[in-house]
Amino acid sequence: MSEREYVLGTGNDELARLAQQHRLWSNTAHEAWLRAGLHPGQRVLDVGAGPGFAAFDLAQLATGSGRVVAVDESAGFVGHCNEQASRRGLPQLAAKVGDVQRLGDTLGAEAPFDLAYARWVLCFVKDPEAVVRGVAKALRPGGAFVVHDYFNYGAMTMAPRRRSHDLAVAATMQSWRANGGDPDVMGRVPAMLVAHGFRIEHMVAHQRIARGSDAMFAWPDTWWRTFAPKLVTMGLLQAADCAELLRDLDAIRASESAFVVCPAVYEIVARRIA
Ligand SMILES: C[S@@+](CC[C@H](N)C(=O)[O-])C[C@H]1O[C@@H](n2cnc3c(N)ncnc32)[C@H](O)[C@@H]1O
Structure with missing residues (x-):
C-alpha cells in the first residue's frame, strides 16, 4: 500500500499535528465513547487510527481485560502506534496495516467488537460506504459505532x-476530492448507517470558533502551517496566497477581536441492530 496516496501525508509534521489535534478534541471523543457505553473489558476497533492518539486512550479505558485493534493504511503510523503501546504498557492495543474499505481482510479472528470509532477518516476514503459495511460486519449485534467527521467544510x-x-x-476541498475524499461526507453517512443495519442514537455538530488567545486557535493555525505549503506543492494554491494566509493567521493571533470559524465536527453514535 502506498503512503503517497494519502493527501495529508504521513510525515513527522503530520504526526505532531495529529497529536495536538487529539489533545484539543479528546474531551469530545471521550464524551462520545462514554455515551456509546465504552467500559473496561470491551473489544474496540479504531478505524483509520493514524499514529494511535485516540487508540491509546481507548486502550486505557478498555483496560487490560479489553482489546483495542487500530487499523491504518500507513505502515509508519502503525509502527508508531505499536511502539508507543509497548512503551506505555498497553499490551491490549495492537495496530495493523490495512485498508479500512476492506476491514475483513485485516481483522481476521479479531472480530466481533463491542465498539468501533472512526474520526476524520471517512472524509478521506473513496468508498465510505464500504467502511460502514465493514464496521457493521465487525460489530456484534448491539455494538456501537461512533463517528466524528466533516460536513459543510466550506463554512470554515x-x-x-x-x-x-x-x-x-x-x-483544501479540491485536494481531498481529487484524492477520492469528500469534505461533506457526514451529509451522507447517516443514510449509509441506516442502510447497513444501524439505529442512529445521537447526532450533534460541534462548532468551535477560536481567537488568537484561545487554546483551540492551535487547531487551525497548525493545520494551515502544515497543509497550506502542501497545497502549494500540489499546484492548488499560489505561493503568494499561502504567504498571505500565514500573515493573516499572525494577524489573528495578535488581535483581540478577530477569530477563525473552525470546521464543525459532526458526531454520530449509532448501534447495530441487525
Ligand atoms: C486525519 S487522520 C485521522 C487519524 C485518527 N483517526 C485521528 O483522529 O487522529 C486520517 C487517517 O486515515 C488514514 N487513512 C486514509 N485512508 C485510509 C484507508 N483507505 N485505509 C486505512 N487508513 C486510511 C490515514 O493514513 C490517516 O492516518
Missing part, C-alpha cells in the same frame, strides 16, 4: 473574512 472561514483563507479552504 476567518472573521472578518480573508481572501487568502477562503482560497485555502477551497483548495
